[in-house]
Amino acid sequence: MTRDAIARRTLLGGLLATPALAQSGWPDRPVRIVVPFAQGGPMDLIARLSGEHLRGALGQPFVPDFRTGAGGNLGAQAVAQAAPDGYTLLATIDTVMTVNAALYPRAGFDPVRDFTPIGLLARMASVVTVNAALPVTDLAGLVALGRQRPLTYGSAGVGVPAHLYGEYLRLITGAQMEHVPFRGLGPAVTELVAGRIDMVVALMPGVAAHVAEGRLRALAVTGGRRSPFMPEVPTLAETIAPGFDTGTWFGLYGPRGLPPEITARLNQELARFAESAPVRERFTQLTFEPATATPTELAQLQARDAASWARIIREAGVRVE
Known part of the structure; x- marks a missing residue:
């Protein structure tokens, strides 16, 4: 049992x-x-x-x-x-x-x-997403780019999960990341699709369709295991944050x-x-x-x-x- x-x-x-x-x-x-x-x-x-x-x-x-x-x-x-x-x-x-x-x-x-x-x-799950035109295909590439130039990431405001995940990535990688708060996660995703910011760590429902249709690229998911909705996308723990399963x-x-x-x-x-x-x-x-x-x-x-x-x-x- x-x-x-x-x-x-x-x-x-x-x-x-x-x-x-x-x-x-x-x-x-x-x-x-x-x-x-x-x-x-x-x-x-x-x-x-x-x-x-x-x-x-x-x-x-x-x-x-x-x-x-x-x-x-x-x-x-x-x-x-x-x-x-x-x-x-x-x-x-x-x-x-x-x-x-x-x-x-x-x-x-x-x-x-x-x-x-x-x-x-x-x-x-939340998803680390970038505009499909950004020249990176995985988190290692995103970190490398962030060490060459500042990256911008959006959220629904200070202290929300999208902000805290971005700060966590900045802390553990040393990449240059600038927080851009919006009035809601929807506007942040809209700006990401338009290419005016580089990254959003968004809840799955807010980005799944954009990823499926090729406008955004998913680099990693949060949580202790891969999402059944994006099984090909690795977790943060599998990539650059061993042991992190929040x-x-x-x-x-x-x-x-x-x-x-x-x-x-x-x-x-x-x-x-x-x-x-x-x-x-x-x-x-x-x-x-x-x-x-x-x-x-x-x-x-x-x-x-x-x-x-x-x-x-x-x-x-x-x-x-």
Whole structure:
């Protein structure tokens, strides 16, 4: 039996052995899923898809509540301050729980102390992409070019993953790289396609079509393994960053003190969500990857990535004004 199977059996056993969930009748009214980013992005889509599954499984609406601002901090703070009764949850991208503590000293919450990890919702690779006309075919060539002349790379702003990945590449290679922030990743990719900047480390959905149609070239992907959507593209760890496997993930959290029986039931349903054929089909269309984790595994993943990003932020001197 695999470790994941053992963990899930343990969670299920705890659920069956605890009558509190059945006695409480949870959920007996709609559950609010706070989404700390604007509608229309990957987090919105994942929250809606998982909410639809949870509604079907648990019999109550799981309604997205968009609380945007401060890099996701406002939404996270709202959940940190909510009652731990299972009616307010947080669906978030990893950076809110791993990056923001290092970037925002006054974020208004502690990502470890103030939340109960529940489980993973999805993973997604980011792609180191360049304009197809740039005379490089791999990361080694990009680094060599960056040692000859400054390279420009775009992002959606200071402190977002595209910025931090660019700073990480600059730190480990010594290449000359200048950050060019935009109001959103879409405009950055548009400028890359036009050839007005040299590089973007973008989430897979934002560049997959451009790569497939030859306008952009993919040099590497983030995460611990190659992406099923670009299996021919190596990971950063395979190329110039051995051991670096930090990638983008999406997780579900509750406030601190969420009852174990509710945590276990939600985690069980997230495992079913990841295994659902319709979900996998929809994820494939969106270039998302299904993912599962026990609450303990999610907490460990969060701690590992937080330490990695904190070191990069410190060494690169990244500051949010």
